[in-house]
Amino acid sequence: MRKTLFMLPLLFASVALASNNPVERWANAVGGRARVATIKSIYREATVEFGGYQGTLKVWHTADGKYRKEEQIGTFSTIEIFDGVNGTVQQGTEQPRKMTSAELEQTLSKRFSNSNAIFFVFFPERHRGSITIADDNTIVFKPEGGIEWRVTLDPQTSLPKTMIHREGERTITVTFDSYETVEGIKFEREIHRSAGDPSRSAVIRFTKTVINPHIDASLFSIRAE
Numbered sequence: 001m002r003k004t005l006f007m008l009p010l011l012f013a014s015v016a017l018a019s020n021n022p023v024e025r026w027a028n029a030v031g032g033r034a035r036v037a038t039i040k041s042i043y044r045e046a047t048v049e050f051g052g053y054q055g056t057l058k059v060w061h062t063a064d065g066k067y068r069k070e071e072q073i074g075t076f077s078t079i080e081i082f083d084g085v086n087g088t089v090q091q092g093t094e095q096p097r098k099m100t101s102a103e104l105e106q107t108l109s110k111r112f113s114n115s116n117a118i119f120f121v122f123f124p125e126r127h128r129g130s131i132t133i134a135d136d137n138t139i140v141f142k143p144e145g146g147i148e149w150r151v152t153l154d155p156q157t158s159l160p161k162t163m164i165h166r167e168g169e170r171t172i173t174v175t176f177d178s179y180e181t182v183e184g185i186k187f188e189r190e191i192h193r194s195a196g197d198p199s200r201s202a203v204i205r206f207t208k209t210v211i212n213p214h215i216d217a218s219l220f221s222i223r224a225e
Contacts, residue, residue, distance in 0.1 A: 022137045022153055027122050029158035031185040036118055039063055039185070041215050045208040048073055051199055060213075063119045065127065065143075066220045067111045082107050083220040096222045106167060108146030114163065114174065115187045117141070117151065159186060170195050182209045 027033050041062045048055040048071070055073030060066075069080045079090040087099035087107045099107060112120040120127050121141055128144035139151040147165055154161040154176075163174045173194045180189040187209055193202040 022133060022139055022158075023121055023131070025158035026139070026151075026153055026160070027118075029153075029186065030118060031181075033122055035184050036122055038212075039119075040212050042116070043208075043210040043213045043215075044187075044206055046204050046206040048202060048204055050202040057204065060215060060219060061111065061116045061119075062215065063126075065111045065119070067116075068219050079222065080107070081220055081222050082111055088222045090222060102168075105146055108143050109149060109165065110146075112141075112143060112149070114191065117149065117160070117163070121151075160188075167195075180206075180209075183211050185211065 027036070030036060041060065043060050044058070046057040046059075048057050050073050053074040055071065057072075058070040060068045064084065065082070066084050067080075067082050069078075071078050071080075077092055079096075081088045087104045088096050089099055089103065090096040120129065120143060121131060121139060124131050129142050129146070131139070131141045134140055134150075137153070139153070140148060141151070142148040147167075150164045151160050152162045152164075153159065157179075159179060160176050162176070165172050175192045175194070176188045177190040177192060178188070179186045181187075188206065190203070190205045193204065195201065
């Protein structure tokens, strides 16, 4: 009996510690680590509003950090690919090219942007980099060789409210306006991306989400001259 009574305070202390840890609260709010651990890849489609233009977005992400993004806004189109080591960009009908060092630094973190941050923050043993909790409970993570992300959780839902990062001299703030549940996992449904200049702000509304679609390895390759 004494042993049982002695263990009860430790149990309550562990529960309290978990409830005060923003990463654990985020993981539970999304759907739980166990459910997230079953995700190997995600495919999403969205509409985009940027600078008065309308567009579309298609993006593939894998849990190990590969991604492909196809974006079309007005007459401008771009394809970005990261195969886990190298990044490639193709703009319009131009020849594909390797990413510059500055672009690659952004890409090393961009692969874990928005909902895809769960692959890095929830499973730090899978990736290299750092995760810290600031005094205001902001979750700060930085993939090795990439840039820093600062995630603030909504106090009511424990889901991300904002994600902030730097792109050169600009501070980019992504605000999560609404969420949807797909196969037991919460994903952002609408986000606003602000760079401090209204003409460069964007609204992204996701219209399709597929968990664990079949992904051919060729999706993450494109010949760069």
